[in-house]
Structures are given as C-alpha cells and as structure tokens.
Amino acid sequence: MEDLxxxxxxxxxxSLEAGATDLTITVREDTVANILAFGVLDNGRGITQNDIPKITDPFFTTKKHKRVGLGVPLLQEAVQRCGGNLEIKALPRKGTSVTAVFPHDHLDRAPLGDITGTLIALITGRQPVNLTYRHKYNNRNFLFNTRKLCIHLGAIPLQTPEVLVWLQNYLDENIANLRRETNEELGRTG
Amino acid sequence: MKSLAELDKLREKLRQEMNVREKDHDVTVTVSMGTCGIAAGAREIVKALLEEMKEQGLSRVALTQTSCAGLCQHEPLVEVNRGNEKITYINVDRDKAREIVKKHLVAGQVIKEWTTPERS
Known part of the structure; x- marks a missing residue:
C-alpha cells in the first residue's frame, strides 16, 4: 500500500463485504496537536470479541476461499512504522469501528493520498451504501453524504459515469480547499 | 383505502421499472478490489474506466467490484461479462483500462493478448 x-x-x-449499508469514513488532521487520524465505522455483521486479537495475524481470515488476510496486518504495519495507534472495536449493537492514529509530521507516515479515488471506488458498484465522509483539517470541515446527493439526483442513479466523474471533481476541489491557506493565515495584510 | 391501494400500485410499478433497469445492463465490468487488487492499483483502474465510459457515453454498462479472485499475482484484474461470455483482463493499467472500454465495450473486440500472462 502506497498511501493511507x-x-x-x-x-x-x-465493511461492504460484511453487508454494511451505512458507512462513515472520517479523517481528522490537526497539525497543532500533530495528529492524523482516520476512522471507518460500519453497520456490517461485525466482529466477535474472540476474533479481535486474531485480526492482526496475516494468516487469520474468516473468508472460506483464501488462507491469508493481509488488510489489517498491513495497516498495523503502517501504523507501527511511525509510532501510531490502531484500534478495532465491535460496536455495541452491530458493526465495527476501525480507528488509526498517526503522528502528522512523522517522516515514515504514508501520505493520505487519493482519498477521492477511495470514495469513488466505494460508491461504484451496485451494492447500495449510505456513505458519509467527514474531513476535518485544523478548524475547517468538509462533510459529504451520498444520501443527500441521491435526493438531489432524483431518478438519476448515482452510479452513472457522468455523475461519478462530476463527483470526483467536486470532492477533489473541496478536500483541496481544506488545506488551502488563506491570506490571513499566511500573515499577509494585503 | 384508495390512496393506500394507489400507493401500493405505484410502489409495484416503480419496483418493476427498477428490475427492468437492472436488467438493462447487458454488460458488467468487475474490478477486483481485495487487498491485493487495491495494492496493485485497482482504484486507478476504476477511475480510468469511469472516465472513458463517460467519454464514450456508455449507459448500458454496469461497473462493479469484487473481492480477491485468487489471482493476486495478476492484479489489477478487470472482468467483462456479456451474456455467457466472461473475459478476464490481467495486469491492467490506466491505459489498458481505457482501451478495454474503447475496443471491448464499444467495438465488441476482445483484446486477447491482455487476457493471458506475457511470456518472459
């Protein structure tokens, strides 16, 4: 994996494979507290308490057709490389929460990378999912929700290529704006 | 009562229309999105396919994903299903993805040399 x-x-x-219909992805960047954290929260079928310690073992998987499960071990490796923290919790009613916390300025922290591409790849596909994306960069926020977009679109499916390409540009622009420094922040007076 | 019955009718009509719409997809393009696929760049392939599908104005193609297909060494994988025909493209990159849309989906030509491993 090249980026977070x-x-x-x-x-x-x-989460989608676990039958999630609600998915919340959060990214929180706080350059003052030196934190980059992300969370994935779902309402899928969940993980048993017994399986939580096993999930970081690359030879543990609940899938029948394969003998390795590298996703979580790779993430753990990315976290440990820079002294971060990974927490996987079974949610009280149903679902799972995965939270990874990294030191923002650590040289070995992988870049966040193409988060828009990640969101688009999750929305593509015919399994309907209500995806919420929250990105906080210091004191700025961006919030995106597929349900609201679907209401806006009416009868036009979200998966239409034209819509997804538009969405790609929309997300790219809004996420880039979070990091854009204003003149005030740069200390310019005009 | 009348309004409820009307509502039921309307709901049934909408459901049928949705079924028709789902069947309307005569071609399904599937990208493998397991850990292996993602690490090999499956996300870029989805973006390239979408962009080219938009360029070509393809509306009857369903783009979807699947998990690890057990061919990790050949990722990224793109599978094109048309009726009973199933073609799997291996080691796909952005340029290949765009060509698959142009040649296979638009012109109906299978690009055979991308379906088997290259001999070294």
Whole structure:
C-alpha cells in the first residue's frame, strides 16, 4: 500500500463485504496537536470479541476461499512504522469501528493520498451504501453524504459515469480547499 | 383505502421499472478490489474506466467490484461479462483500462493478448 487512503479503501471494502449499508469514513488532521487520524465505522455483521486479537495475524481470515488476510496486518504495519495507534472495536449493537492514529509530521507516515479515488471506488458498484465522509483539517470541515446527493439526483442513479466523474471533481476541489491557506493565515495584510 | 391501494400500485410499478433497469445492463465490468487488487492499483483502474465510459457515453454498462479472485499475482484484474461470455483482463493499467472500454465495450473486440500472462 502506497498511501493511507488505500488502507481506508481496503478496510471500508471489508465493511461492504460484511453487508454494511451505512458507512462513515472520517479523517481528522490537526497539525497543532500533530495528529492524523482516520476512522471507518460500519453497520456490517461485525466482529466477535474472540476474533479481535486474531485480526492482526496475516494468516487469520474468516473468508472460506483464501488462507491469508493481509488488510489489517498491513495497516498495523503502517501504523507501527511511525509510532501510531490502531484500534478495532465491535460496536455495541452491530458493526465495527476501525480507528488509526498517526503522528502528522512523522517522516515514515504514508501520505493520505487519493482519498477521492477511495470514495469513488466505494460508491461504484451496485451494492447500495449510505456513505458519509467527514474531513476535518485544523478548524475547517468538509462533510459529504451520498444520501443527500441521491435526493438531489432524483431518478438519476448515482452510479452513472457522468455523475461519478462530476463527483470526483467536486470532492477533489473541496478536500483541496481544506488545506488551502488563506491570506490571513499566511500573515499577509494585503 | 384508495390512496393506500394507489400507493401500493405505484410502489409495484416503480419496483418493476427498477428490475427492468437492472436488467438493462447487458454488460458488467468487475474490478477486483481485495487487498491485493487495491495494492496493485485497482482504484486507478476504476477511475480510468469511469472516465472513458463517460467519454464514450456508455449507459448500458454496469461497473462493479469484487473481492480477491485468487489471482493476486495478476492484479489489477478487470472482468467483462456479456451474456455467457466472461473475459478476464490481467495486469491492467490506466491505459489498458481505457482501451478495454474503447475496443471491448464499444467495438465488441476482445483484446486477447491482455487476457493471458506475457511470456518472459
């Protein structure tokens, strides 16, 4: 995996395979507290308490057709490489939460990468999922939700290529805007 | 009562229309999105396929994903299903993905040399 957004895609794809219909992805960047954290929260069939310690073992998988499960071990490796923290929790009612926390400025922290591509790849496909994406960069927020978009689209399916290409540009622009420094922040007065 | 019955009718009509719409997809393109596929660049392939499908104005093609297909060494994999015909393209990159849309989906020509491993 080259970047963190690929890990996010991998973990979130597990959620879809676990039958999730609601998926929340959060990215929080705080350059003052030196934190980059992401979370994937789903309402899939969940993980048993017994399986949680095993999930970081690359030779553990619940899937019948294969003998390795590398997604979580690779993420753990990415976390450990820079002294971060990974937490996997079974949610009280149903579903799973995966949270990874990294030191923002660590040289070995993989870049966040193409988070838009991750979201588009999750939305593509015919399994309907209500995806919420929250990105906080210091004091700025971006929130995106597929349900709202679907209401806006009416009868036009979200999976239409034209819609997804539009969405790609929309997400790219909004996420880039989070990091764009204003003149005030740069200390310019005009 | 009348309005409820009307509502049922309407719901049934919408459901049938949706079934028709789903069947309307005569071609399904599937990208493998397991850990192996993602690490090999499956996400870029989805984007390239979408962009080219938009360029070509393809509306009767369903783009979907699947998990690890057990051919990890040949990822990224793109499978094209048309009726009973199933073609699997291996080691796909952005350029190949665009060509698959142009040649296979639009012109109906299978690109055979991309379906088997290259001999070294």
């Amino acid at each position: 957004s690929q890990h996010i895609l991998d973990i979130a794809f597990n």
